[in-house]
Amino acid sequence: MSQHDSVSQLSAAIVWQLERKVSRWLPKTFFHTLLLAGGFVVVLPFMWMITTSLKPLKLTYSPPYLFPTHFEWHNYVIAWKAAPFLRFYLNTTIMAVSIVTGQLILCSMAAYAFARLKFPGRDLLFLVFLGTMMVPFHVTLIPSYLIVKWLGWIDTYQALIMPRLVSAFGIFLLRQYFLTIPTELDEAALLDGCSRLGVLWRIILPLSQPALSALAIFSFLFAWNDFLWPLIVTNDPLMRTIQLGLAMFQGKYGTRWTYLMAGTVTATIPAIIVFLIGQKRFIEGIALTGLKG
Amino acid sequence: MLAHLTSIFKRLRYQWRHGDLPAAIICLLPAAIIFGAFNIFPILYSGYLSLLEWDGLSAARKYVGLRNYVELLSSHDLWNSLRVTIYYMGGVTVLGIAAGLVVALALNKGIRALSFYRAVYFTPVVTSTVAAAVVWKYLFDPGSGFVNVSLRSIGIHAPNWLSSPVWAMPAVILLGVWKRLGFNMVIYLAGLQSIPNEFYDAAKVDGAGGWARFRYITLPLLSPVTLLLVIMSVIDSFLVFDQIFVMTNGGPLQSTEVIGFLLYRYAFRYFKLGYASSVGWVIFAVIFVITLVQWRLFGFGREVRV
Numbered sequence: 323m324s325q326h327d328s329v330s331q332l333s334a335a336i337v338w339q340l341e342r343k344v345s346r347w348l349p350k351t352f353f354h355t356l357l358l359a360g361g362f363v364v365v366l367p368f369m370w371m372i373t374t375s376l377k378p379l380k381l382t383y384s385p386p387y388l389f390p391t392h393f394e395w396h397n398y399v400i401a402w403k404a405a406p407f408l409r410f411y412l413n414t415t416i417m418a419v420s421i422v423t424g425q426l427i428l429c430s431m432a433a434y435a436f437a438r439l440k441f442p443g444r445d446l447l448f449l450v451f452l453g454t455m456m457v458p459f460h461v462t463l464i465p466s467y468l469i470v471k472w473l474g475w476i477d478t479y480q481a482l483i484m485p486r487l488v489s490a491f492g493i494f495l496l497r498q499y500f501l502t503i504p505t506e507l508d509e510a511a512l513l514d515g516c517s518r519l520g521v522l523w524r525i526i527l528p529l530s531q532p533a534l535s536a537l538a539i540f541s542f543l544f545a546w547n548d549f550l551w552p553l554i555v556t557n558d559p560l561m562r563t564i565q566l567g568l569a570m571f572q573g574k575y576g577t578r579w580t581y582l583m584a585g586t587v588t589a590t591i592p593a594i595i596v597f598l599i600g601q602k603r604f605i606e607g608i609a610l611t612g613l614k615g
Numbered sequence: 616m617l618a619h620l621t622s623i624f625k626r627l628r629y630q631w632r633h634g635d636l637p638a639a640i641i642c643l644l645p646a647a648i649i650f651g652a653f654n655i656f657p658i659l660y661s662g663y664l665s666l667l668e669w670d671g672l673s674a675a676r677k678y679v680g681l682r683n684y685v686e687l688l689s690s691h692d693l694w695n696s697l698r699v700t701i702y703y704m705g706g707v708t709v710l711g712i713a714a715g716l717v718v719a720l721a722l723n724k725g726i727r728a729l730s731f732y733r734a735v736y737f738t739p740v741v742t743s744t745v746a747a748a749v750v751w752k753y754l755f756d757p758g759s760g761f762v763n764v765s766l767r768s769i770g771i772h773a774p775n776w777l778s779s780p781v782w783a784m785p786a787v788i789l790l791g792v793w794k795r796l797g798f799n800m801v802i803y804l805a806g807l808q809s810i811p812n813e814f815y816d817a818a819k820v821d822g823a824g825g826w827a828r829f830r831y832i833t834l835p836l837l838s839p840v841t842l843l844l845v846i847m848s849v850i851d852s853f854l855v856f857d858q859i860f861v862m863t864n865g866g867p868l869q870s871t872e873v874i875g876f877l878l879y880r881y882a883f884r885y886f887k888l889g890y891a892s893s894v895g896w897v898i899f900a901v902i903f904v905i906t907l908v909q910w911r912l913f914g915f916g917r918e919v920r921v
Binding site: 349350353354356357360361364365366367368370371374382383385386388428429431432434435438439440441442444447450451454456457458459460461462463464465466467468469471484485487488490493517518519522543546547549550553554565566568569572579582583586589590593594597598601602604605608 | 626627630634635636638639641642643645646647649650652653654655656657658660661664671714717718721722724726730732733734735736737738739741742743744745746747749750751752753754756758759760761764765768793796797798801802850853854856857860861875878879882883888891892894895896898899902903906
């Protein structure tokens, strides 16, 4: 009819088109903005740590900045000279590698017994192992310390390693995984003359790679980041692990933040690298079990 | 009786010759020895220790019965540290779970770069608590820390966080939330992905809006996940230690002296090993009761599957 009508129709169509576009893109943009903002807050402490570790000491009290503009690598040299970080690395690596190896071997053997073998008292024993998961670390802390002291293990690698070679968590995780493997495979192997331990080695373990690598990453991160146990079983500065060394370094160089942050970067980088390499499997492992190491 | 024993013996002999018993012994023995020596025996030993008055060094161990518990339950330190721990627990649990849910919901919108965001939010979980606490201590430094300098530049006078009895705990809680958020997010994300799309489609047909769908589908179906996260967060909060050691040393004025730190102080600074052991059992008792109550409240009949 009139020009007015067609214009309003046209504009309605444009508005409708726009709305459709917006309603499709706006939520996505909104969520990305939200996630990026949150992610920025999460990443901020890391940026603060790295930037400060590369800052000249004299800039400590000038306005802070989050992206590194100066690269004072010398801070790391000073930090590494002020505390024996190399030795801390060595101690922690020895400890972590032993714990991971022990957990993989001993937990998979125990888990195999609980998942596949028939013997009297099995379920009761498994219940005892599981039950200890409910008891907090604080209950066993003091007696474990006394046992280690009685064995003469203070300031030794055994003290750092032995008590953590087995965990109820590891046994539980692997047992649950082993149970998902069809028993027909075992039976076939047994019929062909494979021994029971042979079944574990040739059938179960090769098929359990995802669970084994999740346990390896769990126990590595646990060992690398652990603090309280090394704190009470070591006195000698040369026996300190990296986290303990960092805490002591912090006590000594409390306000010389640039060196302290260089030490902190030193203490965190290996664990973060291990996480980023094994990230996918690790996160899937957590989602799978709903448990934490 | 004798016949009974003989039959047990016969069964064992059969198991030994034809069954799995030898393999089971080989498989379990190393784990059982280590586990027995450093987990099961210490639990029993700790119960005994809590009945003693002993510094761990001298030969004089005095048996005092339940006196440690009586003294502990009437001490100011215990109730203070329980209050402090519950404050920490409440903060980290509520904020950490809410934040984890929000991030998981945003990530579940079929967004691109999911694995990138997931890695970013998860990195604090795997960062050592000691290192994180050192960095946060500097973030909250009143002189040159990022938080206070930034707030000052926009005209806000920020408190002297870690040396204030009021503000020290919120700072510690923020670190706790930062470290826990990613874990909660991953578990929630797995829970969200297990909700069938048909539920949402049906609700849309019935005209349910975004909020209604969240309120009547997402939230109820996530409740087993939420329960799991609450229990884990509560238990972990009772065990918190490292960040207190680094950031505040329990102070100022015991305002951040969580119960794990109280135990450490009694055992390894005052060498009251018996008394400290009884603190350990109080922690266990509290965790045990909380877990039972939660199971009761939420009805643990349905399996928690993520």
